[in-house]
Amino acid sequence: MLNKKYRFHSRGGVRYVYQKGKTIRTPKMSLVFTENKKGFTRVAVVVSKKVMKSAVGRNRIRRRIYEAIRINFDKIPKNMDYIFVVYTNKLKDIPFKEIEDNIAELVSEMKVCYNK
Numbered sequence: 001m002l003n004k005k006y007r008f009h010s011r012g013g014v015r016y017v018y019q020k021g022k023t024i025r026t027p028k029m030s031l032v033f034t035e036n037k038k039g040f041t042r043v044a045v046v047v048s049k050k051v052m053k054s055a056v057g058r059n060r061i062r063r064r065i066y067e068a069i070r071i072n073f074d075k076i077p078k079n080m081d082y083i084f085v086v087y088t089n090k091l092k093d094i095p096f097k098e099i100e101d102n103i104a105e106l107v108s109e110m111k112v113c114y115n116k
Helices: 011-020 055-071 096-114
Strands: 024-025 029-035 042-047 080-086
Touching: 011 029, 011 080, 024 096, 029 096, 042 055, 055 080, 055 096, 080 096
Parallel strands: 042 080
Antiparallel strands: 024 029, 029 080
């Protein structure tokens, strides 16, 4: 699991990222990002009830994505806020490597879009 320091602690921060951030979409998930002034990176993963009714399944998807982010944390640009929004319940059962590839694809597109 990603260290608590690098996660959002209130809805205000998440709301700000949704309002001011840029979005990159893929078929399985999207990335909403913006620069922050905190001096460190913050990450959130959003899995809606529309994706999966079961809280157990939603939490499993969330944990898998947080773990992929934790493993590849040094590869993402710093001093940014990221929200990963999941669109499909298939992330619960696909291989972990594919989740890592999806996250890497989103981050690389973000670097092109943001010029960082």
